[in-house]
Amino acid sequence: MASSIVFDNAILLSHNVFKKGYGCKLNDLSIRDYNTGGFNDKIVSLDLDSYEKSVNPNSQNNTMDAAIGISNLQNNRRVNKRLLLVELRIGYDNADNIKGSELRHKSFHSRSILGREINIDTDDYFIFKNRIIHEAKNRVNKLALENGYKDKWHSLTVEEFNNLILDAEKLPYQPINDPTNISAEIKSCGNDINSIITISTKWLQEARNYVYRYNVNEAEIICNTSIQSLNDIIKKYHFDTIESEWYIEDLISDFKGVLLSANKLREMV
Known part of the structure; x- marks a missing residue:
């Protein structure tokens, strides 16, 4: 570009x-x-x-x-x-x-x-x-x-x-991390809850790091993409235990927490 x-x-x-x-x-x-x-x-x-x-x-x-x-x-x-x-x-x-x-x-x-x-x-x-x-x-x-x-x-x-x-x-913000790639990586886990937790936790930490570096735009893109991908997984797969869905919902809640922090930071700067 x-x-x-x-x-x-x-x-x-x-x-x-x-x-x-x-x-x-x-x-x-x-x-x-x-x-x-x-x-x-x-x-x-x-x-x-x-x-x-x-x-x-x-x-x-x-x-x-x-x-x-x-x-x-x-x-x-x-x-x-x-x-x-x-x-x-x-x-x-x-x-x-x-x-x-x-x-x-x-x-x-x-x-x-x-x-x-x-x-x-x-x-x-x-x-x-x-x-x-x-x-x-x-x-x-x-x-x-x-x-x-x-x-x-x-x-x-x-x-x-x-x-x-x-x-x-x-000018529109240009993501450092391609949202399409983030979504594809999370969805590639299928219904393997351990893989979902591992990959999602990685992106959760990435989002937090961008908030710490005051890059609110990047943090928001990672969080919103991850939340959407995790919701798509819940809709697509039937998990053997209700606990698996709870794990995913907890991850979604964590991403929403980072979004809240990012929004507060945006209001300050």
Whole structure:
């Protein structure tokens, strides 16, 4: 499964530009410069223009507007953490006014002032208004070829940018343990009560361990899958003794106890 790109504000906190007070929401920056927003209000950025004007007031070099923190979400973990350069061209009404040399200098100078504190994505993103996006894409792609940035310069609308850079908290949880495999293992015990107890106890301990590690989602998936599988076994098989069903019902009760602990933990965090 391809990993999703998510914004990662924590990446910015250690950067020197942020520590000097040049952090702001990307949406606020857009409203300040272009009187229009639309970006996810949770995305924090480094205000490169303001930083450059402060430290080099007489400099003729221009920067990209902002740098945001991003990472790839794989198996619920953030990997490949890096900065992403973003240039707002929302005020442009004519794509012909886009100059390749300007984009090239902005990208180069932004990378220079950001330094090597944090890795920087090799691609640059330019945001245009909806009305000229098709012309802008064609123009920027042509300029990218001419300036040695093939497949490195990307033109997007605000909506397209929001669909690319996602909020990790709103993405569905990807289980570490496949529920199908959990269910298959428990059901493979058939009506062998000793095997049922052994396998179920293993998954019960796994669920508890995930609660201890504050991974409530994983604990809930294991518990709910195990409860359903054990109920299916009770319905399918006729056990020789009532005690066997009691053992299974006790296991189900134990899983429900872990679910209760997980729910309490969720309310706390």
